[in-house]
Amino acid sequence: MSDYEIFELGDFTFLSGATLRGARLAYKTYGEPSPAKDNVIVYPTWYSGRHWDNEWLIGPGMTLDPERYFIIVPNQFGNGLSSSPSNTPEPYDQARFPRVTMYDNVEAQHRLVTERFGVERLALVTGWSMGAGQTYQWAVSHPDMVQRMAPFCGSSHTSPHNKVFLEGVRAALTADGNYNGGFYGERRLTTGLRAAARVYAGWGFSQAFYWQHLYERLGYTSLEDFLVGFWEGFFLDDRDPNNLLTMLRVWHSADVGLTPGFNGDTEAALASIKAKALVMPAEKDLYFPPEDEAWAVERIPNARLRVIPGVWGHFAGHGSNPEDVRFIDEGLRELMAS
Amino acid sequence: MSDYEIFELGDFTFLSGATLRGARLAYKTYGEPSPAKDNVIVYPTWYSGRHWDNEWLIGPGMTLDPERYFIIVPNQFGNGLSSSPSNTPEPYDQARFPRVTMYDNVEAQHRLVTERFGVERLALVTGWSMGAGQTYQWAVSHPDMVQRMAPFCGSSHTSPHNKVFLEGVRAALTADGNYNGGFYGERRLTTGLRAAARVYAGWGFSQAFYWQHLYERLGYTSLEDFLVGFWEGFFLDDRDPNNLLTMLRVWHSADVGLTPGFNGDTEAALASIKAKALVMPAEKDLYFPPEDEAWAVERIPNARLRVIPGVWGHFAGHGSNPEDVRFIDEGLRELMAS
Known part of the structure; x- marks a missing residue:
């Protein structure tokens, strides 16, 4: 279906x-x-x-x-x-x-x-x-x-700065101890995915968004709830590390x-x-x-x-x-x- | 001495x-x-x-x-x-x-x-x-x-956003496969340190700094040279992960x-x-x-x-x-x- x-x-x-x-x-x-x-x-x-x-x-x-x-x-x-x-x-x-x-x-x-x-x-x-x-x-x-x-x-x-941002995401994702150069088979790289999610979180929304606690408008009850519930959930939702790295390279080289x-x-x-x-x-x-x-x-x-x-x-x-x-x-x- | x-x-x-x-x-x-x-x-x-x-x-x-x-x-x-x-x-x-x-x-x-x-x-x-x-x-x-x-x-x-930035650094550092909950003994967590360095790099200087290639004024010959030479070098220079995490918590809770x-x-x-x-x-x-x-x-x-x-x-x-x-x-x- x-x-x-x-x-x-x-x-x-x-x-x-x-x-x-x-x-x-x-x-x-x-x-x-x-x-x-x-x-x-x-x-x-x-x-x-x-x-x-x-x-x-x-x-x-x-x-x-x-x-x-x-x-x-x-x-x-x-x-x-x-x-x-x-x-x-x-x-x-x-x-x-x-x-x-x-x-x-x-x-x-x-x-x-x-x-x-x-x-x-x-x-x-x-x-x-x-x-x-x-x-x-x-x-x-x-x-x-x-x-x-x-x-x-x-x-x-x-832009160069945008590439630096992407490097941070990539480095966090691939730091996972099970990454194995991308040949991780059926293993799920939850450590790397959660780390990449936390890196991404600071970039996705502005300083003022967080200052004003606007994540509450999205239904999250605390900053940590937003980091786990929204961001880690986002990266764990059927997202494969090699898929993310493939798209990241497209973006980086764009x-x-x-x-x-x-x-x-x-x-x-x-x-x-x-x-x-x-x-x-x-x-x-x-x-x-x-x-x-x-x-x-x-x-x-x-x-x-x-x-x-x-x-x-x-x-x-x-x-x-x-x-x-x-x-x-x-x-x-x-x-x-x- | x-x-x-x-x-x-x-x-x-x-x-x-x-x-x-x-x-x-x-x-x-x-x-x-x-x-x-x-x-x-x-x-x-x-x-x-x-x-x-x-x-x-x-x-x-x-x-x-x-x-x-x-x-x-x-x-x-x-x-x-x-x-x-x-x-x-x-x-x-x-x-x-x-x-x-x-x-x-x-x-x-x-x-x-x-x-x-x-x-x-x-x-x-x-x-x-x-x-x-x-x-x-x-x-x-x-x-x-x-x-x-x-x-x-x-x-x-x-601020809340600043905490999110720190969470990204922390997550990248601790994603290292040898981290072992902080009890890594004499092992050197180069993967985590280098990942934390790359996460930090996007935050330390502004978008415009990178757009203008001002890292060249600091003696670096390319964006990647700056990421390795300055940033990874910075984090590898006698910086211990638990030390970094101790100070990060001070900052986070400040x-x-x-x-x-x-x-x-x-x-x-x-x-x-x-x-x-x-x-x-x-x-x-x-x-x-x-x-x-x-x-x-x-x-x-x-x-x-x-x-x-x-x-x-x-x-x-x-x-x-x-x-x-x-x-x-x-x-x-x-x-x-x-």
């Missing part, structure tokens, strides 16, 4: 040169394509997120209304539903899963969109966090295909300048974007700060910056609080009307 | 009720007390810092000039020089070292200052980070003794409101301070943000806030760059002249 579909990619060759035989892309769609196929939205997933984690932004009365749009949510490689270390047979299993890039994720999604659905134009690509990274990559990889883009709480290339043809020139890649862009960083996001997105917006021909105000930090884009949901939804509404 | 002195505390009872027999306080002094003993400054150490790590702020021509002031730098418990898990014999060794608080550190220092030096008034207490925490504690524990205080990049009580007599009332403790205070947080400090210090300054009768500008984040107070050294030194100069 699953609520999603599989697109068989066949032999999929990653940018690194590795080829995964029988690669699979898991996705879910919402709504129906119009006869002209001019109502298609792609909305990729975030770090460890699954398609159902995106559903807070989709629904009747929302901008992403399935009555109006055909919304495709592709699961990124490594998230446990699409091809991932945890579901790939030997020899490309566990720590031998191919290195993946943002570019690879978007190429797989492009095949889904064009081959399965015959779609040649996207009304919008949008996403949170690594979903924002895939949004940027879509606009650079397929500039004539993407009409609008709305990355929120993400970036076009991972840079639209690495798209073939741009020779590492991030600014040239941004300048090549043809989509109309609305970029929404969160005011107190600790790893995707608004300044970095202001830098990107200055380099995209047709882009606006709109900062999500408030203290929720990166998790402004997680769908956890109604104010930020409304802000993002209204931004999308304006963009779609333009 | 050592460049410091030992004050024998004898049987020292901590707030927790544990008594350490033969407890020792390591310290170093700079300059000489005046006949009236009215030129005494106490300058406690930071998390894992030793007295020599404070010396960048002391010297001829600086405000903390040994020609003028008698400067006492006490090493806090757990830093490896004063009594610490690493240098205490059984049974209070390793993971059984007593729980220490800011209050305990200051009580031990108070005995040093009064018993060894016969000093009853302090012209100034100052310090960075946990040294700032000890500065606040001095002013609350001994309000009639402390004339001036200048905590920089620290706080009077550890709150002047827990001073006996205040029943947990942080605001009442701050209101009781008689010292003239200059409080200097750093503009982009990620775990002691200026807003938190503004909150404290509003509650101290005679206090001013002066934010250290720039992108060095918490390490503005580490003595790593001349601009911030000058800013702090000038703040101290004004305070001492007032």
